[in-house]
Amino acid sequence: DAKTTQPPSMDCAEGRAANLPCNHSTISGNEYVYWYRQIHSQGPQYIIHGLKNNETNEMASLIITEDRKSSTLILPHATLRDTAVYYCILRGQGAQKLVFGQGTRLTINP
Amino acid sequence: DAGITQSPRHKVTETGTPVTLRCHQTENHRYMYWYRQDPGHGLRLIHYSYGVKDTDKGEVSDGYSVSRSKTEDFLLTLESATSSQTSVYFCAITTTPDWAYGYTFGSGTRLTVV
Numbered sequence: 001d002a003k004t005t006q007p008p009s010m011d012c013a014e015g016r017a018a019n020l021p022c023n024h025s026t027i028s029g030n031e032y033v034y035w036y037r038q039i040h041s042q043g044p045q046y047i048i049h050g051l052k053n054n055e056t057n058e059m060a061s062l063i064i065t066e067d068r069k070s071s072t073l074i075l076p077h078a079t080l081r082d083t084a085v086y087y088c089i090l091r092g093q094g095a096q097k098l099v100f101g102q103g104t105r106l107t108i109n110p
Numbered sequence: 111d112a113g114i115t116q117s118p119r120h121k122v123t124e125t126g127t128p129v130t131l132r133c134h135q136t137e138n139h140r141y142m143y144w145y146r147q148d149p150g151h152g153l154r155l156i157h158y159s160y161g162v163k164d165t166d167k168g169e170v171s172d173g174y175s176v177s178r179s180k181t182e183d184f185l186l187t188l189e190s191a192t193s194s195q196t197s198v199y200f201c202a203i204t205t206t207p208d209w210a211y212g213y214t215f216g217s218g219t220r221l222t223v224v
Contacts, residue, residue, distance in 0.1 A: 034212065043200050043215025044153065087152075096160060096207050097143065097168065100153040 004088045009105045018075040020104050022088030025069045030093040033064060035073045037084040038103070044087065047073065078108045113137040116201050116216040123223055129188040131219050133201030135181075142184040143202040143213070144168075144176065146195075153200065159184055191223045 005023040012018040024033065034049040048055055048062045050071075055062045061074040075082050087103040114135045123129050133142060143158040145168075155168030157176040165176050173195060175187045188195055198220050202213040 036212070041218070043202070043217055044213075045215070046212030049210075049212065091207070093208065096141065096166075097155055097158055098202075098213060099155065099169075100145075102152050 004090060004101055006086070006088050006101065006104045008102065009107070011107050011109055012075075012078050014080060014108050014110050015077055018078040018082065018106060018108070020073040020075075020086050020088075020106060021070065022072070023070045024088070024090055027068050027090055028092060031090045032093065033062065033068075033071050034089040034091055034098065035060070035062065036087045036089065036098075036100075037082075038087070039081075039084040044100075047086075049091075080108050080110065082106065083108045114201065114203055114214055114216045116199070116219050118219060119217065120220045121222070123191050123221070125192060125223055126190050129191050129221065129223075131186045131199055131201075131221070133184045133186070133203075133216060135184075135203045137203060137205070137214070138181060139203040139205045139214075140181075141204045141207065142178065144174075144184065144186045145200045145202065146170065146197040147200060147218075148197050156186065156199075188221075191221075193223050195221065196223045197221060 032049050032051050035047040036044040038044040048060050050062045064071045085103040085105050117132045144156040145153045147153050154170045156174050159165045159178040177185045198218045200218050201216040204213045
């Protein structure tokens with residue numbers, strides 16, 4: 001799996017949009033971009049994933065650049081409960097495992 | 111999470127003793143994974159299973175063995191526990207790696223080897 005680069009930490013005010021960047025300049029054509037988050041002491045939770053197109057679900061939006069070398073996870077209206085470590089992961093189609101990096105520790109401030 | 115349970119939730123054991131952690135699922139998912147999480151290392155894959163009796167190694171498999179004799183249970187065994195295996199262990203399941211809803215993780219087992 002190709003490598004991703006994320007900032008180690010970010011802060012965001014409650015109620016604002018949280019934009020978490022991820023660089024994956026060596027991504028392959030068949031690799032999906034996945035986002036998970038881990039709230040303190042809990043198991044990671046799946047958020048969203050995409051290949052080329054932007055994606056949106058009830059939790060977040062995923063914006064992937066046209067060259068696919070970077071992406072941004074957007075939490076539109078961050079709440080205190082969104083404080084967590086967010087992982088950006090690449091997974092090739094058919095690959096049987098996820099490889100986690102260090103992630104971004106997002107702190108939502110009141 | 112509903113559908114996946116890990117046991118025990120906490121365990122303290124002595125160096126050199128055998129330890130078995132259990133992951134149980136009620137989702138009939140084919141794939142099951144064991145990860146460990148340590149400060150400064152994030153989540154690292156130990157072993158995974160892609161079917162009954164079908165398992166493979168992850169990036170940190172030394173000192174661990176696994177077994178999957180039925181779909182719902184995936185056991186992780188430390189044959190002779192060492193202090194370096196003190197960690198939080200997470201199990202995960204998915205029906206296929208490409209499944210749209212990703213992996214579901216358990217709540218973790220905190221293992222302390224003294």
